[in-house]
Amino acid sequence: MTEPRVLRIAMNGITGRMGYRQHLLRSILPIRDQGGITLADGSKVTVEPILVGRNESKIKELAARHDVEHWTTDLDGAINDPSVDIVFDASMTSLRPATLSKAIAAGKHIFTEKPTAETLEEAVDLARQAKTAGITAGVVHDKLYLPGLVKLRRLVDEGFFGRILSLRGEFGYWVFEGEVQPAQRPSWNYRLADGGSMTTDMYCHWNYVLEGIIGTVKSVTSRTATHIPTRWDENGESYDADADDAAYGIFDLETPQGDQVVGQINSSWAVRVYRDELVEFQIDGTHGSAVAGLNKCVAQQRAHTPKPVWNPDLPVTESFRDQWMEVPANAELDNGFKLQWEEFLADVVAGREHRFGLLSAARGVQLAELGLKSHAERRTLDIPEITL
Secondary structure, X not given: OOOOEEEEEEXXXXXXXXXXXXXXXXXXXXXXXXXXXXXXXXXXXXXXXXXXXXXXXXXXXXXXXXXXXXXXXXXXXXXXXXXXOEEEEOOXXXXXXXXXXXXXXXXXXXXXXXXXXOOHHHHHHHHHHHHHHOOOEEXXXXXHHOHHHHHHHHHHHXXXXXXXXXXEEEEEXXXXXXXXXXXXXXXXXXXXXXXXXXXXHHHHHHHHHHHHHOOEEEEEEEEEEOOOOEEEOOOOOEEEOOOOOEEEEEEEEEOOOOOEEEEEEEEEXXXXXXXXXXXXXXXXXXOEEEEEOOOOEEEEEHHHOOOOOOOOOOXXXXXXXXXXXXXXXXXXXXXXXXXXXXXXXXXXXXXXXXXXXXXXXXXXXXXXXXXXXXXXXXOOEEOXXXXX
């Protein structure tokens, strides 16, 4: 039997929450431990992670804990190591453009968290660099691989909705201020100087979700807020939380068929959850509606839609939630991050573009920039097409 091809991956920022839990623990290590992935031609490819971080004791301990042979605190050395095939980055956004640019210049394939940059200009420049270098570049679009949104997309593809009218999304949960109970998100998320911002953080997600489920985002009207202006950091010290901790957006969308759709997504770190999952999207169409979270998706078609009657003088006697049917997966769906990693690795071996690349990421940065500008100017802004 032919030995599988080994792709060596320098994984930068792996001590962070997302880098460690989703990319190392739930993606790369399982791919390694299962012996790799089988490609369309029957050949196999596996991975060898190289852990990269600034804190030597942390990175060394992680390597020992997970039986990873190679680790380093020398990011530039890892990027320029001729045996490294892929550079993955999950570090702070402010550091990302320099890391990715060096990796592209070194001829490495890149897979990265988002946002890819703090400004649209930087994000587009990275996309140009990757195109010129001819490398395979992938950007994490994890939500499109989640079971709930996979089911939702399938309903769109099957024409379940008829003509799609609207999409509404609710995302967020209460992030403790840190005074009495420790905050469950890092303090830099709430400081502008450190790159914090709900809009910057989440609009890059919403852009690819809207593109991947509905179609092109044509305009944005956004209102942001800093609902909690004082928080307490990891050392128990109070600080001014000047970054927006909530963003309320309305988006004009256009389907591939040319239909106009109204999108609305609320995002907040200052909201208490009264829904089935931490994020939910509802699509309403002429023939049916569906609500999807991270895992579950329920639907109601036109023939099964009841006819509620408005009567504020009487209590509601019907259970509206019971009138929806759950959409089955009809397949075994693995961890979304792992699924995209496997797709990206196959693209690297085939020498082809990954379907979610740096240009898609640039559109996410663009939506965040225009969302913040929309708030500042109190107006709706059209979204121009980005070209390289």
